[in-house]
Amino acid sequence: MSSPTIEIPARSGNITVVPPLPDSERKGLTKKEMAADHPTWCPGCGDFSVLALYFKLIEKRKLWHEKITTIAGIGCSSRFPYFVQAHGVHFIHGRALPFASGVSLSRPDLHVFVFGGDGDAFSIGGNHFNHTARKNIKMSYVVMDNWVYGLTKKQTSPTSPQGFKSKTDTWGAMDQPINPMKQAISAGATFVARTTSTNPNHVLQMMEAAMDHDGFSFIECLSECVEFYPGAFDSSNPRKGGVFNLVPDSHDVTDEIAAYKLAGEPFPGSFGIFYKVNRPTKNANEAKINTAAVEKVKGLKDWQILQKNFDRMK
Numbered sequence: 001m002s003s004p005t006i007e008i009p010a011r012s013g014n015i016t017v018v019p020p021l022p023d024s025e026r027k028g029l030t031k032k033e034m035a036a037d038h039p040t041w042c043p044g045c046g047d048f049s050v051l052a053l054y055f056k057l058i059e060k061r062k063l064w065h066e067k068i069t070t071i072a073g074i075g076c077s078s079r080f081p082y083f084v085q086a087h088g089v090h091f092i093h094g095r096a097l098p099f100a101s102g103v104s105l106s107r108p109d110l111h112v113f114v115f116g117g118d119g120d121a122f123s124i125g126g127n128h129f130n131h132t133a134r135k136n137i138k139m140s141y142v143v144m145d146n147w148v149y150g151l152t153k154k155q156t157s158p159t160s161p162q163g164f165k166s167k168t169d170t171w172g173a174m175d176q177p178i179n180p181m182k183q184a185i186s187a188g189a190t191f192v193a194r195t196t197s198t199n200p201n202h203v204l205q206m207m208e209a210a211m212d213h214d215g216f217s218f219i220e221c222l223s224e225c226v227e228f229y230p231g232a233f234d235s236s237n238p239r240k241g242g243v244f245n246l247v248p249d250s251h252d253v254t255d256e257i258a259a260y261k262l263a264g265e266p267f268p269g270s271f272g273i274f275y276k277v278n279r280p281t282k283n284a285n286e287a288k289i290n291t292a293a294v295e296k297v298k299g300l301k302d303w304q305i306l307q308k309n310f311d312r313m314k
């Protein structure tokens, strides 16, 4: 049977539009169809692995171009949107989350993925991180934590450990670093997980769980900057003599205090989902208000709605 066609009048003759296949009949995208450009990261950078797993997620879960958006701020890790052949924005340093919030609230049908670095997330964007978490806006946020500003060539970041020598702390960082997991839990994130780019299966598992969560899902993904902080995460990598410990099976992911305790373990700590609870999203709360507002003016023409508003102002 031939595909149904729609005749659309055009300036010169008619054009034939073939309607898209139903979702059930569409093939998933291949990596080739998703890759937009060659990543420009340094050879060996942990971010390569995270990007490869994002492609894998898109492939495995049959996410088509028009169903996802990839948003980032500025930094090496924030270059993701360049490399993914889908809608996305490489936005302003530290402002990926407000931009993504707008996308998420106006397009609830999209999977909104945000990628960035520790500086982008917790330094210039720290404020936005807290508010997006407490508002529980539906999106998945993967922070590739390398404990340094990579793109700008080695400044201290909010996660750099004390004593780390950088261009901004030539005698060694003196300030206590932030703990991303504690920060996310206390800010009100409803999904908080930790992984490392050296364990691909685990990264994919965490990304899938984050994507399936109805709310703000946050993943801290250790991702080594081989250029400016080589060896930072060796003690979490069994191939380098370290240990990779999963969150114990006995851990209750709805127990905030238990999650906080896990977050306080000394490095390398545990990997997996620390915290996961259900709380109404801002998306759902706003949708309710919108529906109620539309209901109130049902059947009225635009000018009548305007007239009503003006009358009320008199």
Ligand SMILES: Cc1ncc(C[n+]2csc(CCOP(=O)(O)OP(=O)(O)O)c2C)c(N)n1
Pocket: 074, 075, 076, 077, 078, 093, 116, 117, 118, 119, 120, 121, 124, 144, 146, 148, 149, 150, 151, 152, 157
């Ligand atoms: C408003 C603004 N301030 C500062 C910068 C300079 N800048 C670009 S990236 C960056 C930090 C990047 O570090 P991080 O977010 O950890 O990403 P990484 O490169 O380590 O992946 C800074 C300070 C900028 N681009 N815009």
Ligand code: SF4
Pocket: 040, 041, 042, 044, 045, 046, 047, 076, 077, 146, 150, 151, 224, 225, 226, 227, 228
């Ligand atoms: S500078 Fe560091 S974070 Fe940036 S691409 Fe190179 S290794 Fe990766």
Ligand SMILES: [Mg+2]
Pocket: 075, 117, 118, 119, 144, 145, 146, 147, 148, 149, 150, 157
């Ligand atoms: Mg960084």
